[in-house]
Amino acid sequence: MRNGCFLGKKRCWTDLVLKDSQVFSIRRLKASFQYALEGLRYAVKHEKNIRIHLLAAFTTIILSILFQLTAFEWLFIVLAIFTVLVLELVNSAIERTVDLATTEIKPLAKQAKDIAAAAVLLAATMAVIVGVIIFGPKFIDLFLK
Template sequence: MKKLWLSFHYATEGLIQALKSERNLRIHIFSAVIVVIFGFLCKISSVEWCILLLTIGGMIVLELINTAIERTVDLATDKIHPLAKQAKDIAAAACFIFAIISVIIGLLIFLPKIT
């Protein structure tokens, strides 16, 4: 039980550290809160909630993975290296693509409700 508790503790520490240091993560969390409030106001269906929550969770998880990749690359080398740049850029591209898909999902869910 102690190991389980420690794993939750470490995960919470990681989340807090990421929230303190990563502007994009804070933007995603803020956006998620607004979207959830909008979901309640628009009375979206259970299926729409599932899609929305999976999308929000996916974006936050992907941003955390991106942060972990960036930190790992920074730890591996303090020099500017083409492969280090590629690793960071590719991880950022994954976040960017998922953010675009998230906006499209949001539009598909909310546009019919507000028009």
């Protein structure tokens, strides 16, 4: 029995829809996760901005625990953190792809890199705004009491 086929059928409906390379495989899934983790490890090791964002995320998580944020506040904090980290990874991938495509200085290559960096800048700005909205009143209460 392969691909969830049963009742002794020689061919299953999945054989009609999926090619062998598309059939679910734990081995392929595991390999996909390993490749993703390898990419994450590489980025953390070689990308200064990822490390800066991770430090900011760690600090934010510690503050969130200390201030005992509500679930709703945690939601915004987690979304902000992951948005920045994901876009920083995408930015790094775009930079590497552009560098692979050309070693010459070309306006389109610069624009692609600048646009990707702008996405990170906007996400980081949004994260700061979320942080100010959530932590601002808590710090004011802490220091005025």
